[in-house]
Amino acid sequence: MSAESHPAQPEGNHARRFTAIWLIASLIATPLVIFVLGPELPPGNGSDVASGQVTDNTVLLAMATPVLLLVVIYLLYAIIVFRQPAGAALEGPAVRGDTKIQTTWIVVTSILVLSLAAYGTVRLEQGYGAGSGSGPKPLTVPKGPKLEVQVIAQQWAFTYRYPGYGGVETTHLVLPVDQTVELHVTSIDAIHSFWAYQLGVKADANPGVDNVAFFRPTTEQIFEVHCAELCGIWHGAMFDHGRIVSAPAFALWIREQQIRFAPATKVLEPYAKTYSPEPTRRAH
Amino acid sequence: MSQSGKRILGVGAAVVLTCALIGLYVSSWATSMPPTVAATPVLGAGGGTQLTLETVPSIGPNYSPTHPSWVSYLIRQNGKWIHSTIFKVRANSIVHVTLYQYDSASGLRNPFLSQVQGTVGGTATIDGKTVNSIPPEEASHTFVIPEMGVFVPLPGIPEGAKTPCEFAPCEGADHRTVSFSFRTGKKGRYRWQCFVPCAAGTIAGFGGPMQTLGYMDGFIDVV
Numbered sequence A: 001m002s003a004e005s006h007p008a009q010p011e012g013n014h015a016r017r018f019t020a021i022w023l024i025a026s027l028i029a030t031p032l033v034i035f036v037l038g039p040e041l042p043p044g045n046g047s048d049v050a051s052g053q054v055t056d057n058t059v060l061l062a063m064a065t066p067v068l069l070l071v072v073i074y075l076l077y078a079i080i081v082f083r084q085p086a087g088a089a090l091e092g093p094a095v096r097g098d099t100k101i102q103t104t105w106i107v108v109t110s111i112l113v114l115s116l117a118a119y120g121t122v123r124l125e126q127g128y129g130a131g132s133g134s135g136p137k138p139l140t141v142p143k144g145p146k147l148e149v150q151v152i153a154q155q156w157a158f159t160y161r162y163p164g165y166g167g168v169e170t171t172h173l174v175l176p177v178d179q180t181v182e183l184h185v186t187s188i189d190a191i192h193s194f195w196a197y198q199l200g201v202k203a204d205a206n207p208g209v210d211n212v213a214f215f216r217p218t219t220e221q222i223f224e225v226h227c228a229e230l231c232g233i234w235h236g237a238m239f240d241h242g243r244i245v246s247a248p249a250f251a252l253w254i255r256e257q258q259i260r261f262a263p264a265t266k267v268l269e270p271y272a273k274t275y276s277p278e279p280t281r282r283a284h
Numbered sequence B: 001m002s003q004s005g006k007r008i009l010g011v012g013a014a015v016v017l018t019c020a021l022i023g024l025y026v027s028s029w030a031t032s033m034p035p036t037v038a039a040t041p042v043l044g045a046g047g048g049t050q051l052t053l054e055t056v057p058s059i060g061p062n063y064s065p066t067h068p069s070w071v072s073y074l075i076r077q078n079g080k081w082i083h084s085t086i087f088k089v090r091a092n093s094i095v096h097v098t099l100y101q102y103d104s105a106s107g108l109r110n111p112f113l114s115q116v117q118g119t120v121g122g123t124a125t126i127d128g129k130t131v132n133s134i135p136p137e138e139a140s141h142t143f144v145i146p147e148m149g150v151f152v153p154l155p156g157i158p159e160g161a162k163t164p165c166e167f168a169p170c171e172g173a174d175h176r177t178v179s180f181s182f183r184t185g186k187k188g189r190y191r192w193q194c195f196v197p198c199a200a201g202t203i204a205g206f207g208g209p210m211q212t213l214g215y216m217d218g219f220i221d222v223v
Helices: A011-040 A048-081 A099-126 A247-260 A262-267 B003-031
Strands: A147-154 A157-162 A168-170 A174-176 A181-187 A192-196 A201-205 A211-215 A221-227 A239-245 B036-038 B049-056 B072-077 B080-082 B086-089 B094-101 B124-126 B129-131 B139-145 B150-155 B176-183 B188-193 B217-222
Touching: A011 A048, A048 A099, A048 A211, A147 A174, A147 A192, A147 A201, A168 A247, A168 A262, A174 A247, A181 A192, A181 A201, A201 A211, A239 A247, A247 A262, B036 B072, B049 B086, B049 B139, B094 B139, B094 B150, B150 B176
Parallel strands: A147 A181, A174 A239, B036 B086, B049 B094, B086 B217
Antiparallel strands: A147 A157, A157 A168, A181 A211, A192 A201, A192 A221, A221 A239, B049 B072, B072 B080, B094 B176, B124 B129, B124 B176, B139 B150, B139 B188, B188 B217
């Protein structure tokens, strides 16, 4: 169909006008995403890895913003400028492809995707797993002293063991602020997933597997603990609140737990990275 | 109406009817709940309410024709054992629990739960003896309200018991008597459960009655 039905404007003008609109929109929106929206992105700044995730989310969103604008502005531009006149039923001109545009699109998106993959890999290892479980032998381990805490998942509750404090086990997770934590996550029955959202920590809890995650809480706070793996009828009830407290408050709390749970500590199995899912007697 | 039109209408009606029946079945299954049984008020100085419960190795055909072999809890009200695990108690009050345990030991998967926690005095009375824990391998079931911090392990009857219970109600059979008290807080619905993998023949001992409301888990409605 002829081009008479469309605005009588050379194609080059459309390209220039569209590019200008997109560039301006991107130059305005991208800094807004970085500096206004970025700091508000999840999961917040409850720990070093959580802050790192905020940065990563900001980078991803900032890189996605021009791409999103490209698509949205193109659609809007086409809807407005190439709108079919009222009462007419005309076909647009045949689109036969444009090698230059196609090549540019493939090259640019490939660069974007590959650079994001490289960024993600570097960030994952720079951040010692970035709050995720890195398996029993993490590739990178933070230097300095670490508080070792074990998360034991079972249907349907998490309990926590502190091997540095006589292997005492507790029903709630309490940690000192500004102390690197080496979390060992395991399960004694089905597959679970330990997720402390505000701390940016999420690690699968599998029976017979020691899944290690590192993080350092940076503020005193109350955080949520969820199970993030559908694990049975009470999966939704595997929810608790943990606390990040000052070092003296933690010392006091752990001492109280050692006294309170002394009878249970006596009969606990020696601290190990994993435990047999078999109960002390088989199900009858 | 043409022949093919009638055929399409017939097929359409059959599909709608089938979907409706499936929907009714699923919704009735998903919303079916055991009855809520109120704890018995305790008269006297201490006040509070009394829950009298029992745990049985098999619920039996009288209470559960579909799953007679499933392990279960029951509650006694007005002298009758009722198959329910939804109990109603008062807010900010003391709840006295007497539990008749008729099942044999399975053992705890996590020995940590062998300690009594969250009860008045941090203890329970088992066959007249006050304890703060039991050997983990002797646990048959637990009565645990995680959100209230109440953890009570229930020991099994001895191996080779002379008169083990076959089906509920088990009165007269060998049993352990466990009693304890706990205090309720604010109003709300709190779930409780058994933590012993006692569902014989199911995956990890945690299928069947462990995953079905009315057997080894339920709610405490604090009102």
